[in-house]
Amino acid sequence: MASAVEPARIVISIVGTNDLHGGLVARNGRGGLALLGGYVKNLRAARARDGGAVLLIDAGDMFQGTLESNIGEGAAVVAAYNVLGYAAATIGNHEFDFGPVGRPTTPRTPADDPRGALRARAAEAHFPFLAANLIDTATGAPPRWTNVRPSALVDAAGIKVGIVGVVTKEALTATHAANVVGLSVAPLVDAIRTQATALRAQGADVVVVSAHAGGRCAGFDRPDDLSSCDPKAEILAVARELPRGLVDVVVAGHTHAGMAHQVDGIAITEAYSNGRAFGRVDLTIDRRTRTVVGRRSFAPRDLCERENPATKACGASSSDPALVPVEYEGAPVTPDADVERVLAPALEAVKALRAQPIGVVLETPIHRALPASPLGNLVTDAVLAAVPGADISVGNSGGGLRADLPAGPLTYGSVFEVLPFDNVLVNVRLTGRELRQVFSASILQGRRGLGFSGIRVEARCEAGALAVTMTRPSGTVIADGDAVLLVTSDFLATGGDGILTPIMPAGGFPVDTSAPLIRDAIVEYLRRPGAPVRESQLLDATPRLSVSGPASCAD
Helix, strand or coil: CCCCCCCCEEEEEEEEECCCCCCCCCECCECCHHHHHHHHHHHHHHHHHHCCEEEEEECCCCCCCCHHHHCCCCHHHHHHHHHHCCCEEECCHHHHCCCCCCCCCCCCCCCCCCCHHHHHHHHHCCCCEECCCEEECCCCECCCCCCEECEEEEEECCEEEEEEEEECCCHHHCCCHHHCCCEEECCHHHHHHHHHHHHHHCCCCEEEEEEECCCCECCCCCCCCCCCECCCCHHHHHHHHCCCCCCCEEECCCCCCEEEEEECCEEEEEECCCCCEEEEEEEEEECCCCEEEEEEEEEEEECECEECCCCCCEECCCCCCCCEECEECCEECCCCHHHHHHHHHHHHHHHHHHHCEEEEEECCCECCCCCCCHHHHHHHHHHHHCCCCCCEEEEECCCCCCCCECCEEEEHHHHHHHCCCCCEEEEEEEEHHHHHHHHHHHHHCCCCCEEEECCEEEEEEECCEEEEEEECCCCCECCCCCEEEEEEEHHHHCCHHHCCHHHCCCCCCCCCCCCCEHHHHHHHHHCCCCCCCCHHHHCCCCCCEEEECCHHHHC
8 A cells, every 4th residue: 555655756776787698706806796786785775765676687698608607507697696686687699509408509419409508597597588589480479488588577666667678680690500590580679669569558667678789888977978889889779769758778788888878768778798887777757657757877887895985996905995895875885695605506616627727827918909819819820720731710809709818827717718618620611712702701891800810811992892812821822713721610610700601501511519629729729839928929010911992892
């Protein structure tokens, strides 16, 4: 029964997380789910005092990325999210990475369920997994797996909140092709419009979209100022196409960037990746009319154990006098002991493996920085060296590398976090002409993350057309009719990231699933005498790829 002293307005805080990628624990005083739990607990206490509520929503890519998450195919993440009290989570492209339940990451027999691991995690969750624009091509409708649905309707302090989940249009090329056979992705706007309209008809006072699709902004001072944002961002286009007033908030993801902006009446929040931060939007709702009368966007909030009060920078050392314990919503932040408890078994299970030394000491860190990625060069050099007689190796030096290598003694855990995917080596025999097609397509598409080793590539614009010259270390130019042995990952060989699709046969190139893991090839390469131990050794004096001429050629 409503009280006579209830305030006329109520605040619902939408807390968004995205792209956790198995980031269960704090690193150097920042991040981790137990610390997130401390912040959320303080915010829930604040809302309880004023009669409001908190909804915790995830925008996908929860599982893939760390030993402690991967060892249980994301089970530890779901266990922690259950304790944290999530309202819903969207299926992202990397939720498909584990394939069937068990060790193989793709189906090996007709009996293997390519979505087995994902479906197992959804069944364990105390909250729904959402996928409104993921379509089962056999039925033409969203999949109806256990606890997977297009949308959900929840209660927050008496306010009905509808939540719609959608995934990026590029989702099916950003995971193993074998694990998404029989699925397609419908346009995001159409799916959101359909589900949000239905939710409004069911009485939803507020509609939130949890989108594994995002943007990229640098400034957060003014929510209505989009000048620091990528104007071509997928989620901005989606927001502008939606009917005004249909959607109130978007919790975004996929791009591993930050957003705290408002577009055509929609507040969009995105909080980087790997569990380092969370996003927040406060909605003020008129109790009588049950309409949103205010939206407050908060900049992504770093999860800090301690911070410098002047700069707000995270720190880890309790002995540093410049650092003080963090407070949030007027109270000290304490890691959630219940979250720590449910994560303890997974952390213990990988403790020895994570710390296992590989017998290599790096004198400097090796970074992923693009376009000339030292770490990308290391990986493609190692892949090339793993296959005697190979002419070239190709990889994705952008999204395919998930962490930098730290200086000092390397452990299996540090290498794993660079390459958490269990990709194997694949040999592909091409002609020079086909290889030229691969590079031409990548350059014309502006793909910055294409990494390769074994040749040098020069691209120039001639009479409005792109001309590509590929040269071996001997100085010999690769002709169209030359035979070329390319080595890459099974992910790229079956269509991942679209890098080899210009010349790929239907179904992809043949994959030997018993081939060595790329991660293991990196370890063996680093153990070789004379292997690089400094980043400077991986910075080429002459770029592996040079592009010159009118910009229109690569537009």
